Each structure stands twice: as structure tokens, then as C-alpha cells.
Amino acid sequence: MSEKILVTGGAGFIGSNIVDELLNMGYSVTVIDDLSSGTMENISKSVKFYQCDVRDRQSLEKVFENERLEYVIHTAAQISVSKSVREPLYDAQVNIIGIINLLDLSVKYEIRKFVFSSSGGVMYGENPKIYPTPESVCPDPISPYGIAKLASEKYLKFYSKEFGLRFTSLRYGNVYGPRQNPDGEAGVIAIFAKKMLKNEPVKINGDGEYIRDYVYVKDVVNANLKSLNAGDGEVLNIGTGTGKSVNDVFRVLKERIGYKLDPIYGPPRPGDLRKSILDNSRAKEILKWEPMYDFERGISETVSYFEGRK
Incomplete structure (x- = not known):
């Protein structure tokens, strides 16, 4: 009998990629997603799917009751930093109330492990003093999105200490790749790739020297x-340890696609950090994990995906 895993947000960008690999490895997968940003076309026919919002405690409980799950991988989220700045209440309802609902049910239904998608990109604030930034640097998020991710990590520690719930929190860099939504506000690589493939003008916010740790x-x-x-009770950075500017992203995509236009520079976005690069040495040590994709290879695979969708 294969182990049963719930993936929240499993119709979305990161969640659906996780689901596919879990299925390849023989796990039995249940997905919940409210389809606010995920799509049914991302979901394999082999999964049990529930259209459900993480804020809806009653509907969530039915899933836990029906499926007798063993693991939870929580990727469902309000993912836009700029939307969190405009709508902090909505962000907190999805990103904080949502995880509390899941943690309560995970304890009640004796989940063996809870894996959380946190964010290293927003966690360390405007000037962490150390680059690449290790987990030992005191968190100082400046956006409601980042504040909610930090609060979620604190709740994980509380549920672990109080109820013995095993967890690992993964602080991602800027994740990119196939299935990222090119029409949202987050995901500069997907947004640029779609526009370049249509030969449309590309707009860069600010001066283009905003540095990010892009992880495939x-x-x-x-x-x-x-x-x-592995990694029980740990909070771990998942990044490459190297930074790329938005101008770098533009150049690599331009070369891969053969795009001829120059970018248009606009005003900077509120809530955006100047620089974020993550030290991944603890993830290497504790999870025996390290990034296998360099930037050019990751970009090339991403562009191939969007080329196939033109």
C-alpha cells in the first residue's frame, strides 16, 4: 500500500510539479486547490482532487476524514508580494488562517510529517548584512506576505513543541520553471518569456538591478x-547561493529566444527588496540536497515549455 500524501495548491505551479514527481515515485496523492491561480490542466488523472479553499475548515476536514493521509506538503498560498501590500487582510486569511486550519487537522488526524513552502526571498528584509544569507540571520520581512510566512513558521514550531507534529519549513528563493503563471504579478521569468515569444515589449520595474536567487x-x-x-524541526534555505539581476534575466532570455527589442524601464514596485541571495549550506548538510540546474539550463527548459504553449 503506497503512502498517502496531501498536496495543498497541487494544481498550481510548484504544487503540480511536486505532485508529478510523487506519482512517479509511487505515492498515493490527494490534491486540494481552490483553482484561484492553479488550473485543472496541471493535475494528473491519477490524483484524488478536491476543489477546496484552505480557509474553509469544514471542507478541509472532510478531505482529512475521507483520505486518511500520512503526509502534508503545503504549497497553497496567496503568492504575490505586491497584492499582500495592497490587501494585507486577504493575505493573512489565506496564508495564516489557512496553515492554522491545516496544522489543527494534521494533529487531529495524526499526520506523520508536514512540509511547508516558506520564502527565503522575503524573509531576511532589506539589508541582512550577509550575502548569501544563512538561516541564522534574524528574519525581518517588510511585506505582509513575508510577515505571514514568518508567522507560519512560528506556528509550525508551536505545533511541533505542543503536539509533537514533525515538520520541515523550506525557504525558497525565486522559483521559476514550467507551469509558472505568466499572467500574474509574481514570476518575472515566466512573464518575460511569454512576452518575448509574442514579440511584445517587456517592462522592467525600476532600474533592473534588483538581485534574486533564482532556483529551478x-x-x-x-x-x-x-x-x-529528513530535516525534522528544521527551517532551511532552498536556493542556489548566487544572485541574478532582472537585467541578467532579460539578457539570458533574449539570447535564448532571439528577441530583438530593448526593455522599457518603469517605476519600482512597492514592497520589492533590492537584493536576496540564500546560503544553502544547511540544506546541503541536513537534506543532502543541492541544486542540479544552473541558470542557463533552467531558463532553456522553461522557454521550451512556453514555446510549446504558443
Whole structure:
């Protein structure tokens, strides 16, 4: 009998990539998603699917009751930093109330392990002093999105201490790759790729020198799988340890696609950090994980995916 795993947000970008790999490895997978940003086309026919919002405690409980789950991988979230700045209440309802509902039910139904998608990209604030930034640097998120992720990590520690719930929290860098939504506000690589493939103008917010640690989605999937059996009680950065600017992203995509236009520079976005690079040495040590994809290879696979969808 294969082990049963719930993936929240499993119709979305990161969640659906995790689901596919879990199925490849023979796990029995249940997905919940409210389809606010995920799509049914991302979901394999082999999964049990529930359309459900993580804020809806009653509907969530039915899933736990019906499925007798053993693990939870929680990727469902309000993912836009700029939306969290505009709508902090909505962000907190999805990202904080949502995880509390899941943690309560995980304790009640004796889940063996809870793996959480946190964010290293927003966790360490405007000037952490150390780059790449290790987990030992005191968190100082400046956006409601980042504040909610930090609060979620604190709740995980509380449920672990109080009820013995095993967890691992993964602080991702800027994740990119196939299935990322090119029409949202988050995901600069997907947004640029779609526009370049249509030969439309590309707008860069600010001066384009905002630095991020871009980590390919398949590397993130691998970190989640390793966390099912390792890293209990740990909060771990999942990034490459190297930074790329938005101008770098533009140049690499331009070359891969053969795009001819120059970017248009606009005003900076509220809530955006200047620089974020993650030290991944603890994930290497504790999970035996490291990124397998360099930036050019990851970009090339991502572009191939969007080329196939033109």
C-alpha cells in the first residue's frame, strides 16, 4: 500500500510539479486547490482532487476524514508580494488562517510529517548584512506576505513543541520553471518569456538591478521529497547561493529566444527588496540536497515549455 500524501495548491505551479514527481515515485496523492491561480490542466488523472479553499475548515476536514493521509506538503498560498501590500487582510486569511486550519487537522488526524513552502526571498528584509544569507540571520520581512510566512513558521514550531507534529519549513528563493503563471504579478521569468515569444515589449520595474536567487522548480521539488524523511524541526534555505539581476534575466532570455527589442524601464514596485541571495549550506548538510540546474539550463527548459504553449 503506497503512502498517502496531501498536496495543498497541487494544481498550481510548484504544487503540480511536486505532485508529478510523487506519482512517479509511487505515492498515493490527494490534491486540494481552490483553482484561484492553479488550473485543472496541471493535475494528473491519477490524483484524488478536491476543489477546496484552505480557509474553509469544514471542507478541509472532510478531505482529512475521507483520505486518511500520512503526509502534508503545503504549497497553497496567496503568492504575490505586491497584492499582500495592497490587501494585507486577504493575505493573512489565506496564508495564516489557512496553515492554522491545516496544522489543527494534521494533529487531529495524526499526520506523520508536514512540509511547508516558506520564502527565503522575503524573509531576511532589506539589508541582512550577509550575502548569501544563512538561516541564522534574524528574519525581518517588510511585506505582509513575508510577515505571514514568518508567522507560519512560528506556528509550525508551536505545533511541533505542543503536539509533537514533525515538520520541515523550506525557504525558497525565486522559483521559476514550467507551469509558472505568466499572467500574474509574481514570476518575472515566466512573464518575460511569454512576452518575448509574442514579440511584445517587456517592462522592467525600476532600474533592473534588483538581485534574486533564482532556483529551478525541479530542484525545489527534490527538496520537498527529501524533506518527507529528513530535516525534522528544521527551517532551511532552498536556493542556489548566487544572485541574478532582472537585467541578467532579460539578457539570458533574449539570447535564448532571439528577441530583438530593448526593455522599457518603469517605476519600482512597492514592497520589492533590492537584493536576496540564500546560503544553502544547511540544506546541503541536513537534506543532502543541492541544486542540479544552473541558470542557463533552467531558463532553456522553461522557454521550451512556453514555446510549446504558443
